[in-house]
Amino acid sequence: MEQFVIKVDNHLIDEMKNYYKNNLIDKVPQGAIFVAKTDDCTITGYKSGKVLFQGKNSMEEGEKWLGDIISTLDKKESKDRSTMLNPSPLPADFSNWSIIGSDEVGTGDYFGPITVVATYVDKEQIPLLIKLGVKDSKNLSDDKIIQIAKKIKDIVTYSLLVLHNEKYNQLQKGGMSQGKMKALLHNQAIHHVLEKISPKKPDGILIDQFVKKELYFQYLEETNVRYKELAYFHTQAENLHVAVACASILARYAFIQHMDLLSQKAGFSIPKGAGTGVDEAAARLIKEKGSEVLPFFVKLHFANTKKAFNLLKG
Numbered sequence: 001m002e003q004f005v006i007k008v009d010n011h012l013i014d015e016m017k018n019y020y021k022n023n024l025i026d027k028v029p030q031g032a033i034f035v036a037k038t039d040d041c042t043i044t045g046y047k048s049g050k051v052l053f054q055g056k057n058s059m060e061e062g063e064k065w066l067g068d069i070i071s072t073l074d075k076k077e078s079k080d081r082s083t084m085l086n087p088s089p090l091p092a093d094f095s096n097w098s099i100i101g102s103d104e105v106g107t108g109d110y111f112g113p114i115t116v117v118a119t120y121v122d123k124e125q126i127p128l129l130i131k132l133g134v135k136d137s138k139n140l141s142d143d144k145i146i147q148i149a150k151k152i153k154d155i156v157t158y159s160l161l162v163l164h165n166e167k168y169n170q171l172q173k174g175g176m177s178q179g180k181m182k183a184l185l186h187n188q189a190i191h192h193v194l195e196k197i198s199p200k201k202p203d204g205i206l207i208d209q210f211v212k213k214e215l216y217f218q219y220l221e222e223t224n225v226r227y228k229e230l231a232y233f234h235t236q237a238e239n240l241h242v243a244v245a246c247a248s249i250l251a252r253y254a255f256i257q258h259m260d261l262l263s264q265k266a267g268f269s270i271p272k273g274a275g276t277g278v279d280e281a282a283a284r285l286i287k288e289k290g291s292e293v294l295p296f297f298v299k300l301h302f303a304n305t306k307k308a309f310n311l312l313k314g
């Protein structure tokens, strides 16, 4: 039987029990907090924080919650997650190939959109891009990101897609997992770049991995995917090819710009991430602009929504 396991904190496990409240069954095994049965998945939440998804739809059901747990993963758990994704090794000289790379930003941030970028980097361009300071965007300050992004956006061929909060919330409410949203966005951005560089073809396509390869293509079942045999998946791919590092920088640049816009609309500076500062900002936003503006600013299904309303009550 297919199964999928995630580890969550106490708060999220209560949240999950509540989410599945219409599917709960009475009999729970020892050590479990709840068992829920949907049409094609059984979900068991344990006191230890482990949540087990079993059945045909287990990966997709479990994926729904990855956006929520990203913010609470510590270093060790991140490692577990990358082992879980089980990346296949890349060819030895891969970093010198002409590659389309793709990456996304904003999936673990309560405020703001998801931005996805695919870039094509020709092997001739690699030395120049390295000279311009392209590397893992996670280690660069916002100022540095902006500075480098402005230089590389005129050098590389790229496609940027922005999934705004309103649309994100619609899709999420309709039952689409964050994993599927990301797969659709990566896929679309990659196809755009393939069209832009045609008739030239890349040596390969490297996707910064967020789900197993099989699940990525499963998400795209109803879509025409034209690059299957060229696709490579790897976690922390921004360290493995400059094309993904460029994608990561451009995606973060777009994210920063959209966060600035949201801050202007809110009338105060909106924080990134999903920590307590974010709960306070959401509470302030609700107080000053009304709860009806929230779907345009945040990812509503995150636990932060409830925390913000609790702050207002308290």
Ligand code: MN
Binding pocket: 103, 104, 208, 209
């Ligand atoms: Mn990534």
